[in-house]
Amino acid sequence: MGATEADWAELRAVADEAATHAYAPYSKYRVGAAARVSDGRVVAGCNVENAAYGVTLCAECGLVSDLHLGGGGRLTHFVCVNGDGDVIMPCGRCRQLLFENGGPELLVWTVSGIRTMAEVLPDAFGPEDLA
Ligand code: THU
Numbered sequence: 001m002g003a004t005e006a007d008w009a010e011l012r013a014v015a016d017e018a019a020t021h022a023y024a025p026y027s028k029y030r031v032g033a034a035a036r037v038s039d040g041r042v043v044a045g046c047n048v049e050n051a052a053y054g055v056t057l058c059a060e061c062g063l064v065s066d067l068h069l070g071g072g073g074r075l076t077h078f079v080c081v082n083g084d085g086d087v088i089m090p091c092g093r094c095r096q097l098l099f100e101n102g103g104p105e106l107l108v109w110t111v112s113g114i115r116t117m118a119e120v121l122p123d124a125f126g127p128e129d130l131a
Pocket of ligand 1: 024027029030031046047048049056057058059060080089090091094
């Protein structure tokens with residue numbers, strides 16, 4: 001399913017809004033993530049930090065939970081932003097989360113434009129390796 005510029009802009013607006021809900025008292029770095037799902041719905045998440053810093057949940061963790069809570073499906077388009085509204089890259093761990101739920105064809109709005117998940121996480125370890 002192709003996405004127009006307006007579709008991407010809408011997704012980015014959802015990510016911007018999600019970032020306003022971040023709980024980031026330690027880093028003060030808000031993150032919002034949004035994705036389109038194969039059935040057309042939109043899922044989102046924000047980062048949630050913890051006094052035990054390593055327990056922090058990235059925005060993508062919340063987004064993946066939202067995906068499954070709402071009935072599952074596959075992620076088709078994804079973007080994450082910081083609190084200033086800049087597009088940022090998902091961290092390494094979250095690239096793995098996105099790969100699991102969107103596969104190599106998931107389209108990701110990156111700092112260097114729209115890329116496939118296969119480009120963002122090349123030669124990924126994934127579900128096929130356990131088949
Ligand atoms: N963060 C995310 O939410 N997603 C990412 O992909 C990168 C990092 C959050 C975690 C932490 O709350 C803050 O950004 C600073 O690392």
